Amino acid sequence: MAYPDFWNPKHETLPREELQQLQFLKLRRLCEWAYATTPFHKRKFDEAGFHPEQLKTLDDIRRIPFMTREDWMASLQEKPLFGDTLATDPVNAIRYHLTSGTSGRTPIRVLDGTKDWDWISEMWCYGLWGFGIRPEDSVYFAFGYGSFIGFWGAHYACEKIGALVVPGGAQTTEARIKQIVELGVTTVASTPTYALHLWQKAREMGIDLATQSKVNKVILSGEPAGSIPAVKRQLEEAWGAQCGDTAGMTEIGTIMIFECSHHSGGTHIIEDHFIEEVLDATTSEPVGYEELGERVVTSFGRGFIPLIRYRTRDMVMKVPASTCSCGRTWDLYSGGIRGRWDDMKLIRGTNVYPSAVEAIIREYAAIDEFQIYFWRKDNIQDEIDIKLEIKPGLENSWSDLQIKLAKDLAQAHEGLRFNVVRMDHGSLPRFELKARRLVDARPIAQY
Ligand SMILES: [Zn+2]
Numbered sequence: 001m002a003y004p005d006f007w008n009p010k011h012e013t014l015p016r017e018e019l020q021q022l023q024f025l026k027l028r029r030l031c032e033w034a035y036a037t038t039p040f041h042k043r044k045f046d047e048a049g050f051h052p053e054q055l056k057t058l059d060d061i062r063r064i065p066f067m068t069r070e071d072w073m074a075s076l077q078e079k080p081l082f083g084d085t086l087a088t089d090p091v092n093a094i095r096y097h098l099t100s101g102t103s104g105r106t107p108i109r110v111l112d113g114t115k116d117w118d119w120i121s122e123m124w125c126y127g128l129w130g131f132g133i134r135p136e137d138s139v140y141f142a143f144g145y146g147s148f149i150g151f152w153g154a155h156y157a158c159e160k161i162g163a164l165v166v167p168g169g170a171q172t173t174e175a176r177i178k179q180i181v182e183l184g185v186t187t188v189a190s191t192p193t194y195a196l197h198l199w200q201k202a203r204e205m206g207i208d209l210a211t212q213s214k215v216n217k218v219i220l221s222g223e224p225a226g227s228i229p230a231v232k233r234q235l236e237e238a239w240g241a242q243c244g245d246t247a248g249m250t251e252i253g254t255i256m257i258f259e260c261s262h263h264s265g266g267t268h269i270i271e272d273h274f275i276e277e278v279l280d281a282t283t284s285e286p287v288g289y290e291e292l293g294e295r296v297v298t299s300f301g302r303g304f305i306p307l308i309r310y311r312t313r314d315m316v317m318k319v320p321a322s323t324c325s326c327g328r329t330w331d332l333y334s335g336g337i338r339g340r341w342d343d344m345k346l347i348r349g350t351n352v353y354p355s356a357v358e359a360i361i362r363e364y365a366a367i368d369e370f371q372i373y374f375w376r377k378d379n380i381q382d383e384i385d386i387k388l389e390i391k392p393g394l395e396n397s398w399s400d401l402q403i404k405l406a407k408d409l410a411q412a413h414e415g416l417r418f419n420v421v422r423m424d425h426g427s428l429p430r431f432e433l434k435a436r437r438l439v440d441a442r443p444i445a446q447y
Contacts, residue, residue, distance in 0.1 A: 001136075005326070007129035011272040012328045016321070019329060023275055024058045026300045031055060031064065034306035039084035040075055041067075041306060061275065066284075066296065067310045072108055072251075081109055085305045088113065093304060098147045099250040110149075110250055111304050117156065119273075119301035120254040124157030124246075126270050127258030130326075131244035132217060133187060135162035139219075140185040142168045142176055142194055149250045150222060151189050163187075173201045180213055187217040192225035192235065193435040199238040200368065200430075210240030218243045221255065223435060224355050227267065227336030230362035247337045252299045252307055257333055264324035266332030273300050276331075277309070278318050281341045290334070292317050294341055315339045315353075345374060345440070347382045350416045354438045357418075360408050361386065366394040366401055369428045374440045382442060385419045389428055398422060 006012040014022070031052035034041040045051065048065035055063070075083030082090060093111035112120070133139065139158045143151040145167060158165045166185055168176050177198060180188060190198065195218055202209050209215065218241050220226030226245035235243045245267055248255035256274045257267035269276045278293035279286055287293040295316045299307040315338045321329045339355030346352075354372050361370050370388040377383050386405065390398055402420045409418040429436075 001134075003134055006328070007126045008272070012126070012130075012330065014272065014329055016329055019271055020058050022272060024055075027058070027061060027275065027298065028052060028055045030298070030300055030306060030308065034087065034308060037087040038306050040071075041085075041308065043084070044071070058275075061277070061298070061309070062286075064309050067308055069108070069311070069313075073106065076109060082111060086111065087304060087306055096147070097149045097152075097250055097253070108251065110253070112253055113304045115303040116253055116301070117153075119303070120153040121156035121160055123248075123254040123256070123270055123273060123301065124153045125160055127244075127246045127255050128154060128157050128163075128219065129161060130258055130260040130268065130328075131219065131246075132242070132261045133158065133161055133163055133219075137187050137217070138164035138166060138183065138185045139187040139189060140166045140168055140176075140180050140183070140215075142188060142190040142198060145169050149248075149253060153248070153254045154189055154219065154221070154246075173198060174205060177202045177205060177207060177209075180209070180215065181207060184214040186214055187219060188215050188239070188241075189219040189221070191222040191431075191435075192220050192228075192231055193223060193431045195220065195235050195239070195243075196231075197430055199235075210238065213239075215239055216241045219246060220244065221246045221248065224337045224339055225358065225362075225435075227259070227265075227338075228355070228359045228362055229265075230359060234362065234365065245336045249297075249312065251305075251310060252297065252302055254301075256297060256299075257336065259336070260324060260326045260328065262324050262326040264326075264332065266319055266323060266334040267336045268321075268324065268328055268330045268332050269318075271330045274298065276316075276318075276333075278316055281313075281315075289318055289320055292338070295333075295337075313341045315341055315355075343438070347374070347384055347416060350414050352384065352413060352416070356412065357386075357409065358437070360412060361388070361405065363408075364401055364405060366391055366397045368392075368425065369430065370437060371423075371428050372438050374438075374442055376442045379443075383419060384416075385421050387421045387423050387428060389423050389425050392425060 044065050050063050092113050095112045097110045098107040141151050225231045232243050244259040246255045246258045257269050259267045275298040277296040281294040295312050295314045297310050316333045319332050319334045321331050339353050343354050368389045368391040373385040375383050406418050406420045
């Protein structure tokens, strides 16, 4: 059956001038509404001497004070359980979620209402449809359906599209693999880490997912790795399927970027529902196209907790819409979410970004699992070990790999030494949801 290419043909191809006009009108209305309904925003706006009437053009967004995770946490602690960020009475909520709390951070408690959920699934529809999900598809969710929001929105989006949903739920990896093959699902939704794990497990069970399953699309979310070219190549080969990256946040409840079926190496920003600013992480000044910066998000759809100029610490690089050939007028993030500014490690005077290290490691097909391990030698010198496991059958490649990987890593880091260490197969931890392949074993607060 012939379907349109876009979920929302009008908005996805809106000339940028009109798009920005739409963003401006929505921004002004959002700020007026948040000021009138949400004590948190009224307080923040008043403190900053900002009033929604000051918004005359889209550039005036810079007058609005930032909202930070720390502000939000402080509000939660002062007024448990949900702080003063809610725009309406908690009795109107229909769902509770928690942020995933990676890097040892306290999770944030979030409430959503009926309108939120309608919008949350609509945002996923943009992404899933854009990647090629159609009513004929059956979509397997390799997802635990817990308090972490993860793929909840994608589940409802599939129902809205008319695709068949298969909730993977709390099962063993083996049971999930059997279902994927038996039911002949066409699509699997998973984190990149778990998609690799499913494939490794299937291989152990003697199942080749590329030939023995009907899966032709894998929807990735939850980790930056979905846009790392080497990870994507590996997954596409393993599954014999196209892999599409998406990214969202529990704070906004849904995705704000997605990769379309044209695979331009970037993820489109859903610009009719979000303003995504990219700012210098230190000076907070806007940076241009093709420059790395921190993404700051304003969401027009969040009904329960207005999210205005929220600092994400996500590292991104914006490129113009014309980078992709699909015809959307929405700008993209080249390489999706590239990591977090918080994650940067200073090792013997050199900046090390774990996501960049991962991208290099992933270029080696013989590596099965790895860990980036920071430690301190003799209490003085910082060291980085790359602990890795070699795929069964490829053990002979170890000695060459050890030398070449250490060289590649050093070259990308001003000559910094990386110790490449081989581990027994199966000795490193495997992850289902969000990978924690970074271990910083150095003593804390040394400065
Ligand atoms: Zn595109």
